[in-house]
Amino acid sequence: MKRFRKKRLKTFVVILIVIWVITAALNAAAFFIPGFATWHADHFMKFAVGSYGRLTGLVSFSVGEIMLTIAVFLAVCTVLGVILLIFMHRSALFRRFIKGLLKTDIAIITVVCLIMTLNCTMLYRADPIDPNPSVETRQYTAEELLILRNHIVTKCNEYSQLVTRDEDGMAVYEGDFRESAKNAMLNISAIYPRLSGYYPDVKLMMYSSLMSQMYMEGYYFPFSMEANVNSKIYCVNDPEAFCHELSHLHGYIFEDEANFISFLACTNSGDDFMIYSGYMKVLNYVANAFAPYASSMNEEQQASFAVTNELVDRDNIFLTSEMWEEVESGALISTETVSKASDAFTDTTLKLNGVSDGIASYSRVVGLLLEYYDGILY
Known part of the structure; x- marks a missing residue:
């Protein structure tokens, strides 16, 4: 024995x-x-x-x-x-x-x-994504960043008026996010062939309240090859979150690249709600990137400075106030504590994998967008 x-x-x-x-x-x-x-x-x-x-x-x-x-x-x-x-x-x-x-x-x-x-x-x-093969990577100016910002704001304003809304003015989607997201990803596979092939359904998470306290829209599980999304996020966030997590399944692991793929998939989907979600996804990233230069705008730039409308401001949320009340009422630990712990964990994990700026890498999507629109907007 x-x-x-x-x-x-x-x-x-x-x-x-x-x-x-x-x-x-x-x-x-x-x-x-x-x-x-x-x-x-x-x-x-x-x-x-x-x-x-x-x-x-x-x-x-x-x-x-x-x-x-x-x-x-x-x-x-x-x-x-x-x-x-x-x-x-x-x-x-x-x-x-x-x-x-x-x-x-x-x-x-x-x-x-x-x-x-x-x-x-x-x-x-893996080699980084190339958002615009026809141009060489370069430094972009504050004026070009302003042009990009104004374009994103204008598109958000435009599509905010095209989506269906309920009696309270909140956006609602009458389609199937799962199928719409998969179709949107396949639609841009001609541009990025890695995105072709099979996509499983995105799954809604059981621990969505905890995910909400972490301010996380979704999560890619490498050990089960699943794309998971927080079921409590405001519906305008759903399309871009679905596409973001699906991009990880097909090998785009960097967060800025997943953000860019999500933006591209949504805005090329032909679905007004998906398009709106795609532009809303990058709105805050681009606006925050330009914020340090806002005080140095000249009169012409100030006159052309686009402002978000009331609908966009209303939709620019993570969770609705009612959903936040539901999350907070059942929380065992304060959201502030959970959020700080989550940010620290994510930041450390990314840095261990060679992403030097850690959690700040999400905002690198602005650089990809500047390059993508090079030759289109400026």
Whole structure:
């Protein structure tokens, strides 16, 4: 019996070592071999979402959330088990249970690291997106930024009057966000071929109240190949959030690139509501980028300075006030505390993956938009 256990343990260790070696080799290849990570993003991700993503997409609930719930449960059990072991170390049965639990933890961590490498970390080494191949990257002026800002504001004002609204003046969508988002992504796959292929349905998160406290519209689960969206966000945010998370599934892992893909998909969809959502997505990023230059505008620029209308101001929200009341009433921890912890975690995670400016990288979409509109607006 002891010989069998030793042999089984040896096999377990060998398998773990093999997986860790593969994981390390993949990370090294992505870092040192030019073009390898880009090839991986272009080809492997289509296979992953078309197979594993198709499998997890068979159920309507978020498999990733279930995985996270189980992970938290196992972590709590492990900590409590190790503490109890101090008092129950004489029990052979309990020692065997803790050993089994620790082996399970190690196995799960090992497999998760491999999946995260394949579906997430390697993608940070892929070549950046080119928003406008016909122009060379350059520094843009404050005047060009103002032109971009005015264009975005004008489009927001225009489409705010084209969307359907209820009796209270709040925007409503009468279509299916899931299908509209998938069609919008496929529509721009001629521009970015990586976006072609299969898309699973975006899933609404069970823990949407917690996501709201984190000020997160959605989340990409690499270990379940799922695009998840906060079910409580205001509907104007839905189209761009759906497209943003779907872009991660097809290998665009950087947040600014996902924002740009989302903008492009929505504004080229032919659907007024989707188009409105796309422009609203980047409104604050562009406005905030221009804010430091606002005081130095000349008279001509001040005269042309576009102002958002009342509908846009009303729609420029994360959650409705009623939804915020619902979230806050059921909160166990204050939103301020949760939000700060979430920002710190996201910032650290991005920096560990080579994104030097961390959470601020979301706003880099302004640079992509300036380049995209080069030759169109200025």
